[in-house]
Amino acid sequence: SSAVQKFSQTLQSFQFDFIGDTLTDDEINIAESFKEFAELLNEVENERMMMVHNASDLLIKPLENFRKEQIGFTKERKKKFEKDGERFYSLLDRHLHLSSKKKESQLQEADLQVDKERQNFFESSLDYVYQIQEVQESKKFNIVEPVLAFLHSLFISNNLTVALTQDFLPYKQQLQLSLQNTRNHFSSTREEMEELKKRMKEAPQTCKLPGQPTIEGYLYTQEKWALGISWVKYYCQYEKETKMLTMTPMEQKPGAKQGPLDLTLKYCVRRKTESIDKRFCFDIETNERPGTITLQALSEANRRLWMEAMDGKEPIY
Template identity: 90%
Template sequence: MGHPALEFSDCYLDSPDFRDRLKCYEQELERTNKFIKDVIKDGNALISAIKSYSYAVQKFSQTLQSFQFDFIGDTLTDDEINIAESFKEFAELLQEVELERSMMVQNASDLLIKPLENFRKEQIGFTKERKKKFEKDGEKFYSMLDRHLHLSSKKKESQLQEADLQVNKERHNFFESSLEYVYQIQEVQESKKFSIVEPVLAFLHSLFTYNNLTVELTQDFLPYKQQLQLSLQNTRNHFSSTREELEDLKKRMKEAPLTCKLPGKPTIEGYLYTQEKWALGISWVKYYCQYEKESKMLRMTPVEQKSGAKQGTSDLTLKYCVRRKTDSIDKRFCFDIETNERAGTITLQALSEANRRLWMEAMDGKEPIYHSPITKQEEMELNEVGFKFVRKCINAVETKGITTEGVYRTVGSNIQVQKLLNAFFDPKCPGDVDLQNSDWDIKTVTSSLKFYLR
């Protein structure tokens, strides 16, 4: 069974899909670790229990028979097929050797036990230490990020800048820990192909040589042994060349993580916080968002840390995006969007100012409209247009809105209200807007009138 590949570029995003793929590798590592322990235990039993030699060989044979190598990718090379099938071949050989009831060689422990113990302690043990550091740095970063995003924008600029620097520092530390962990877990995944098989192969060769095997059995084993050794050497050579490429890619990823976007990926993706209204008040909910510019499709996946919580991904079609004015909300890095699937405005919070610019650029976001000072003459003209606007709003309500449920309570979209006011008070053609048109619903009209009179 093949696992999906881990990319260094995924370390920067730290998406839920990346965590799921990483978990597959961790489970495989645990399975390999358990398998090595079983092989060591059974090998020692085989060496020390001469009287129960027959039983020990059968148990060891069953352990080898039950293990299956997992490789990255959909297809296997000839060498990988040979390695994947090697334990089954070994198991069959052990069963045939059992008929001869041969003796265990004295140096079997040096050939089999010690290399596997060294691999488990040095390679797998080191990988687990990397995992601990990765989890510790991740917990520290996200904890600091949550506190950072709750900082009020009204704090002193020096305090905000210092907080930004601290978050960036922890983000960098977590990113490096993630890269090192992904690099190490893939190194173990590749190196186990020969680091596990070679000791077993050496042990079997010694076993067959020193246990009075028949010439026929030895001759039958030699061609397979040579073929497997060639496959192992090819795999080792491939590992050495791939390791250099991984080190170079890791180095380039450290220098410019955002430039390593893979084909087929969304235009932009990452974590955003969404302002949502609950029975007890307003809450900010964390989502992992993916946006495709061509289709204007925004996918929002809730990130829920509580076990057993129901999660549902929403696919939304973007209509409009505008930066949130700084003085309109007590949060930093915010912007508003409208979608076809949800009524009203959705307020989103990015992770930083630079992150907000990236999201707005991808979504073709607009800047909020600021009204410049006007002259007395322009003010008089606007007042006339304003009277006309009030009359038109009243006529629209009396004509098509008087029977609408909640006509004065249902709130219109802020973006639609702003669009109506901008269109009506356009200096080029003031008042040239037909409120009876179906483009303007009654809640937009009433909300616009309230906003103007206020």
């Protein structure tokens, strides 16, 4: 059917998205599974369509022909028999009412007419009875043979379906194994992720992954211009071992393409609360830029994390 064909096409074109650059053998099996399903559906649907076609050619059309040719012809014979019988008995009824006083020649002519109609009705009766007999006898094979032929084609189709099932069985078993492996991997990975999430909630900085910055996140930088002061949002990454701070601007200026800025940290100190009208601020100095750079964290806890990563100091009062 069209629904099965559309479903098969959807399976054929469907693509899984996987995390990572390379796929495991199990992931490859799973990724290709829908294409295998689509091919199997197509083969099963082709067999089904063939069965429907066989039902038309082997069963429906022969029975339809028998109905039209034999039963239909018998009905025509019946009509002729009834018409001839009606004409004969009508003529016979009129003949019996003829007066004996009519001329002998007229009576003889009437007798001949009755004999002629009787013979015609007799032949029509024989034809009708013969046709009934023919239908009764021929239906024993004209009806059973098409059903037998259709059932034979159905059995062949079922055998092909069984063969398809047997051919599909090894792939099914391999796919089930891949699915089970993937499910097991998912369960173990989920446990690891839950544990990592728990550790990060308790102490975010202790969960640094290899090759990742010591700390990273959004910071606002105080920038002074001729017309005043503005706070610009950056995404910052700091590596404690190299003291490298990478600042990527999040707000691009019109007509200017700004890339990441790499700065080497010299020192870090918390900004006195009364010295600035912004909260959660701290100052840093770098080798690449003269003067002090004032940064604003997202919260008090966030500022504390940045200062701990940068070995920040408390201000001297």
